[in-house]
Amino acid sequence: MNEGNKITINDVAKAAGVSKGTVDRVLHNRGEVSAKSRDRILKVIEELGYRPNFYASILASRKNYTISCIIPEFNDGEFWELTEKGIDQGREYAGRFGITINAVMYDQYDLDSFQNACAKVLASDPSGVVIAPMFRNETLKFAKELSERHVPYVYIDSKLEEDGYLAYYGMPMYQSGYLCADILTDGRDVRKVHIIRIARDKRGLSDPTVTRRTGLIDYIAEHYPDCRIENTFIDPKSREERYRKLDGMFAADPDPDKYIVMCNSRVHFVADYLRDRGIRTCRVVGFDVLDRNLSALRDGYVQALIAQHSDRQAASAITAITDYLILHTVPQKKDNYTQMDILNKYNCDYYI
Amino acid sequence: MNEGNKITINDVAKAAGVSKGTVDRVLHNRGEVSAKSRDRILKVIEELGYRPNFYASILASRKNYTISCIIPEFNDGEFWELTEKGIDQGREYAGRFGITINAVMYDQYDLDSFQNACAKVLASDPSGVVIAPMFRNETLKFAKELSERHVPYVYIDSKLEEDGYLAYYGMPMYQSGYLCADILTDGRDVRKVHIIRIARDKRGLSDPTVTRRTGLIDYIAEHYPDCRIENTFIDPKSREERYRKLDGMFAADPDPDKYIVMCNSRVHFVADYLRDRGIRTCRVVGFDVLDRNLSALRDGYVQALIAQHSDRQAASAITAITDYLILHTVPQKKDNYTQMDILNKYNCDYYI
DNA sequence: CTGAAAGCGCTAACAA
């Protein structure tokens, strides 16, 4: 039945001359077993190629595993929505093993909110944790606590430079910037690149796109040494302010053929501006498959989008913990860099 | 345990005033049950929100499901190798439910071999079938037989115009050709496009790339009405012959900046030629992530590859049948068109 | 047509 394997715990017990209770003990490092018995049992397991039947196991042990996912809160159509979809996919998988998934959201601009989320999760005594970190120090503390409790945790989106995590699923950020620059410039004669950036009002927040921007800038330096890079900061909260800034940008340089890029998921801000101003002469590249970005892509205000399956990242994270909990397996690779998808108007409609 | 649902078959039996044996009978339409009992049980199930525990079910019923996958045979590094990897992924999933997966290969250029494969699968009385069809009529017959036996089957790679399949997973072929043309021409001043095609020696074989080529040609007609399209046929078996043909192509038109495309996975043939001849002036686009194509991409002899996750197609197919068999669920969508991935030298290393 | 009972393979007390 179980992958064609008919050897049961009883067979092992018999062959090792012990009872199945003892076999179960060594299987789960539960209770004390004499070194002699343990060795013999382990040997028999090896020889017979015994593989436990997980269904019998799940059935017999009515454990109540629960995995908590800590991600930023979001509004409809924003980046993290896709991650939540992935959590739902993961929930379906984990649910088959009787594992409960719950999501805890935090305000990604508010440290307190993040701390609260972590504390809440810790208090709930989770069997495993998925986390999309935004605050370095606090995450480090949280990770340490989880490690000490032997609670497996996996990072999604970005990770920290510590080592205790079970796995990581995210995009290679530097390379995504490099790729982005390649698509933007596209072998053309580019003299100037405009990077549109979000003006961050709060201090102390790590900018998640800095690595990506570095990749972008490096590409330009390597392939277009004479190309200038100009940063323009816009306010995500004020449309008027944005338009003023972008008007200023266009006024400063009369060349209508601009190369514009945004390193986060908000390129729709640029697209909206271009649409309103009727400007169709720019080459614009951005990131991520928000609905608003997709429609900009379809309408030709954005030429390409670099996307990642952040749903799959979340789902993989949950799967990894589930398998760890139930099957006692660890992911093949610890660091999993997800593919970078290039979308244009001709393939975007087939993107999930 | 089971998704937070604690109601068991015993609860249902008690509430309905019958034994759990009878409940099981109505659950699986097994044996005769009086209309009265059946109605009462169904009502109780509804009211209590009873959900069977799959693990107990799998454990108790030592059924031996097996899913057969019929795909073309292949050599190392060829297209179908990736599909086989997906079958392995699917096997892992299905194995957890005690389902055996076996793969049956056929020679995609030999009708007899395909018929044999089908007959063999039929004889083995499979619980489900995954098929990558190449021969239309024979597949139609096979599908009909499966339908009559109530054996669920899913198409991968391509499908037929019948309706009995459980699901389909494959690339949108026409659109892939359209996309390919867009990437090839890339807004440039293109006067001529070279399509390199495989000379097929056998008659009566359906060319799997004809739809893709149509998409390609349509794009050119729409966007480059004055562009000429030239077909060159090469022999997959003879390197000399290929070089002769390609030499001829280059001799016929002195322009070194050629636009070259192949609609199947063999663009490495072109790349090898260009590498040997030291030609770096062409723009070349092809399909699929064979190792040889990837190295051509990295080395700059191919500018872009359009790829599909044919591994995921196979894995999804197996998952769909597994879930159908075990969970009694049908796929959300019947026709699943997988995304078209655009690969260049900057993102190909993160693919898969 | 229906109930009773014996497992499926494993876990987790409880004795010894």
Place this chain on the structure above:
DNA sequence: TTGTTAGCGCTTTCAG
């Protein structure tokens, strides 16, 4: 330290 045993929730005879 170890064996024994009573289930987990469901399927499947076998009587009746």
